[in-house]
């Protein structure tokens with residue numbers, strides 16, 4: 001047993017560190033936190049411990065300044081550009097918070113392009129004692145990207161996207177389901193054909209439904225351990241509204257700086 005105070009303190013640090021063993025970030029942080037985020041997400045998907053390992057909370061700000069938060073599924077991590085992608089209804093509450101000029105402008109580029117809005121996303125992987133936070137500016141995806149994702153969904157989900165006026169009230173569950181008939185009429189879809197051919201039936205994407213890219217200004221990764229001397233680091237970069245409006249190429253060149261944070 002050490003008796004010298006310095007030796008005792010060194011032993012204490014070793015003991016505390018031991019309880020965090022396997023729960024720390026690399027001593028030398030990688031250049032971009034996005035690559036580690038993608039790795040972590042990939043590990044969770046592979047582990048198949050939960051139904052939705054790609055679930056994340058996304059906080060937005062309504063036009064009147066009110067904050068709101070909900071879970072959505074992360075459908076992509078672009079390490080090069082530094083963005084994460086999710087899909088939703090552009091007319092729902094989060095859609096309105098992120099498209100202040102209206103959903104009709106979602107795919108307009110140039111002068112009439114939507115004003116990028118702030119959002120903050122957070123993943124929590126309990127079994128791994130990990131958390132990832134992404135904060136930045138949001139722009140709608142291209143129509144082509146939204147079309148491609150929409151076309152890959154099951155027919156029931158595609159129909160539901162048409163039927164649900166997300167975030168609006170409805171009298172009953174039956175009234176909601178009854179809207180499916182109206183969608184078939186509107187889109188001239190044969191319900192019998194849908195039942196028989198399902199995913200093979202072409203259902204176009206509603207223009208008010210699509211993706212959003214959250215372009216990161218910061219990415220923070222957190223690892224926990226039994227000893228509670230957790231490990232945490234943040235990667236930051238400066239990006240402007242103009243950079244985000246200009247899209248991928250401009251953002252890929254923005255340098256990240258990393259900092260370890262006290263937990």
Ligand SMILES: Cc1cc2nc3c(=O)[nH]c(=O)nc-3n(C[C@H](O)[C@H](O)[C@H](O)COP(=O)(O)O)c2cc1C
Nearest residue numbers: 052055070071072073087088089092093094095167
């Ligand atoms: C596990 C899980 C995954 C979800 N994924 C999505 C999603 O990818 N897109 C979406 O619009 N809503 C998703 N939702 C529903 C949202 O949490 C939310 O209820 C809905 O989008 C309406 O939110 P808003 O009124 O704030 O726009 C999900 C909910 C859960 C619990």
